[in-house]
Amino acid sequence: MSGNKVILLEDVYKIYNQRFGDVIALNGVSLSVDEGEFIAIMGPSGSGKSTLLNQLGILDVPTSGELLIDGHNTRLLDDTRLTRLRRDKIGYIFQKFNLIPTLTAYENVEYPSILQKKRRDDSGRAYELLESVGISRERAGHTPNELSGGQQQRVAIARALINDPTILLCDEPTGNLDSKTGLQIMDMLTELNDSGRTIVMVTHDSNIADYADRTIVLADGRIVS
Amino acid sequence: MRDIFFQLSVRNVRIHFLRSLLAAVGIVIGVIAIASMGMMGANLQLLLKDELSSNADTIIVEPRGSDDSYVSDMTVNRIKLVAGQNIVVPVYSRMDRIGYGSAVGMAYIHGIDPVKTKEFLPLVDGDYPKSDSNVLIGAGLVTEADIRVGSMIKIGDSESGNQRMVRVSGIIEKRGYSFDLFTDYSVVATERFYENFYSKNGNYDQVNIIAANTDEIPEIVTNLERLLNKNKQSHDRDYRITDSGSQLKDIQDNIGMVSSFVMAMGAITLLVAAISIFNVMMMSVTERIREIGILRSIGTEKIEIRKMFLYEATLIGLSGSVIGAVLSVIFGYIVVALVVRETDYFLSFDSLMYVPAGIIIGLATCILSGIYPAWRASNLDPVEALASE
Numbered sequence: 001m002s003g004n005k006v007i008l009l010e011d012v013y014k015i016y017n018q019r020f021g022d023v024i025a026l027n028g029v030s031l032s033v034d035e036g037e038f039i040a041i042m043g044p045s046g047s048g049k050s051t052l053l054n055q056l057g058i059l060d061v062p063t064s065g066e067l068l069i070d071g072h073n074t075r076l077l078d079d080t081r082l083t084r085l086r087r088d089k090i091g092y093i094f095q096k097f098n099l100i101p102t103l104t105a106y107e108n109v110e111y112p113s114i115l116q117k118k119r120r121d122d123s124g125r126a127y128e129l130l131e132s133v134g135i136s137r138e139r140a141g142h143t144p145n146e147l148s149g150g151q152q153q154r155v156a157i158a159r160a161l162i163n164d165p166t167i168l169l170c171d172e173p174t175g176n177l178d179s180k181t182g183l184q185i186m187d188m189l190t191e192l193n194d195s196g197r198t199i200v201m202v203t204h205d206s207n208i209a210d211y212a213d214r215t216i217v218l219a220d221g222r223i224v225s
Numbered sequence: 226m227r228d229i230f231f232q233l234s235v236r237n238v239r240i241h242f243l244r245s246l247l248a249a250v251g252i253v254i255g256v257i258a259i260a261s262m263g264m265m266g267a268n269l270q271l272l273l274k275d276e277l278s279s280n281a282d283t284i285i286v287e288p289r290g291s292d293d294s295y296v297s298d299m300t301v302n303r304i305k306l307v308a309g310q311n312i313v314v315p316v317y318s319r320m321d322r323i324g325y326g327s328a329v330g331m332a333y334i335h336g337i338d339p340v341k342t343k344e345f346l347p348l349v350d351g352d353y354p355k356s357d358s359n360v361l362i363g364a365g366l367v368t369e370a371d372i373r374v375g376s377m378i379k380i381g382d383s384e385s386g387n388q389r390m391v392r393v394s395g396i397i398e399k400r401g402y403s404f405d406l407f408t409d410y411s412v413v414a415t416e417r418f419y420e421n422f423y424s425k426n427g428n429y430d431q432v433n434i435i436a437a438n439t440d441e442i443p444e445i446v447t448n449l450e451r452l453l454n455k456n457k458q459s460h461d462r463d464y465r466i467t468d469s470g471s472q473l474k475d476i477q478d479n480i481g482m483v484s485s486f487v488m489a490m491g492a493i494t495l496l497v498a499a500i501s502i503f504n505v506m507m508m509s510v511t512e513r514i515r516e517i518g519i520l521r522s523i524g525t526e527k528i529e530i531r532k533m534f535l536y537e538a539t540l541i542g543l544s545g546s547v548i549g550a551v552l553s554v555i556f557g558y559i560v561v562a563l564v565v566r567e568t569d570y571f572l573s574f575d576s577l578m579y580v581p582a583g584i585i586i587g588l589a590t591c592i593l594s595g596i597y598p599a600w601r602a603s604n605l606d607p608v609e610a611l612a613s614e
């Protein structure tokens with residue numbers, strides 16, 4: 001499994017042009033992630049963690065430098081292709097869960113697969129995934145605001161997995177949860193990683209970072225260790 | 226497939242039902258205004274077309290000025306010279322009392338040479354007068370006073386002693402609003418009867434020229450103007466010379482103008498509705514910036530975001546337009562019944578086509594007002610959208 005590079009950054013810069021001068025959010029970052037790795041990104045506030053994760057999630061493109069996601073050079077793709085790459089290769093897990101409020105838990109999980117296949121899911125995969133994260137069929141009929149934080153994050157994990165992505169990106173996945181629920185979520189991520197899923201996770205909690213194989217520390221837009 | 230973006234739009238409309246409803250009400254009103262006004266104009270035009278088109282071939286010469294002005298015998302002869310082969314019909318006209326049995330009423334009495342009468346007043350029953358004690362009556366008097374062929378009617382006032390009994394020999398076909406002569410509720414007597422009864426001699430109230438070829442009308446009118454009015458300025462012309470064809474056209478143009486004006490007011494209503502839909506859509510975008518960010522971050526394409534918002538505008542527009550169209554059939558019927566006073570044409574294509582036209586205009590308005598908000602939504606930066614509260 002290992003040796004296959006799913007993420008490759010070479011001298012990546014992200015510069016925001018502001019009225020009072022440029023903000024260099026990423027200052028020449030080079031990084032490679034092998035398939036099946038579990039990486040934690042740490043660093044003080046404003047060090048560029050979210051910016052880096054947004055580049056990996058192709059929500060944003062670098063100002064300069066090369067960024068390859070599963071072999072695709074993101075600078076060569078138009079918005080539609082970037083979106084499809086994101087849809088098919090990336091699973092996103094956010095600190096604030098970010099479920100769609102008008103859809104039920106089940107529909108939230110099903111949604112990315114509808115985007116991909118252009119039809120409703122009839123394989124039962126959405127229910128299977130929900131079950132595997134501990135959400136019953138009955139719960140799955142509820143909308144996000146009827147679920148607890150922990151339940152919402154489980155639904156979000158199921159949603160991130162529905163299109164069988166190469167990479168799972170997690171931005172402070174336990175940041176809005178109590179410590180017990182947080183640990184359950186981390187156990188789930190560890191299990192996913194054990195079954196071969198590549199994970200990149202931003203956190204400022206070193207206990208959480210301990211779950212990862214490797215920790216990268218950012219400061220002022222550079223990797224310092 | 227039950228489109229997921231359609232589902233999202235439906236749910237969003239449902240969540241914000243009241244404001245979506247208010248926006249739809251705007252469209253309902255706009256569509257009603259446009260469609261029912263369009264129908265009114267169409268019905269008016271259809272009615273006039275049927276009522277007026279039969280006699281587009283007549284030139285009318287009337288004296289201008291006070292009531293006792295007239296067209297003299299000499300002038301009639303000059304008109305005949307200009308008219309050439311075309312039939313010239315000098316007409317006496319006045320209001321007088323008529324009586325039938327115990328019923329009494331006022332009606333127009335016309336005096337026309339029976340030979341000329343034949344040329345432009347077709348009968349539905351009976352015959353043209355064979356003597357001066359025979360008259361024709363308009364079809365309207367048949368239905369109104371139950372007078373028939375063979376009935377004896379009285380003309381004139383018994384108190385002044387000047388009253389004569391005449392026999393109805395024929396019924397003139399219904400002619401509607403005609404410019405040359407109103408006959409539906411009139412009595413048409415012979416020229417000689419009129420001259421004797423009212424002591425008249427050759428001073429006519431009106432002269433009609435029936436053109437064999439309508440193409441000649443403008444030339445005849447020009448020649449009459451030169452002959453009778455000597456090309457004077459309009460305010461001191463002695464005669465009014467009109468032709469029914471151009472009067473008909475003037476009236477139709479006026480109706481066309483009035484109904485386009487009213488429809489333009491309907492369009493303003495729709496514009497207001499468009500602004501309110503635009504507003505609702507912009508609100509919907511602003512409120513859902515974060516949701517749009519989520520949708521984009523998990524792989525929704527720009528075009529799919531646009532679709533979602535355009536569906537929302539279409540939902541509001543379609544429901545508003547369809548309700549508006551249904552109501553416009555009802556409103557349109559009421560307006561036509563009240564203003565045109567004739568609903569025979571209501572179900573015709575020219576009239577009912579304003580219903581689908583209203584739907585299309587209403588729907589197009591909504592979709593157009595949804596375009597910019599949809600475009601805005603799809604072009605939001607996903608990172609910034611996700612960061613918003």
Ligand SMILES: Nc1ncnc2c1ncn2[C@@H]1O[C@H](COP(=O)(O)OP(=O)(O)O)[C@@H](O)[C@H]1O
Pocket residue numbers: 016018023024025043044045046047048049050051052
């Ligand atoms: N959209 C933006 N416009 C301007 N500056 C930005 C923007 N996003 C981030 N930055 C700046 O880039 C730097 C890195 O930010 P971020 O990646 O959010 O840091 P972290 O997630 O580590 O706290 C910060 O100085 C921040 O102010």
Ligand SMILES: [Mg+2]
Pocket residue numbers: 049050051
């Ligand atoms: Mg951050």
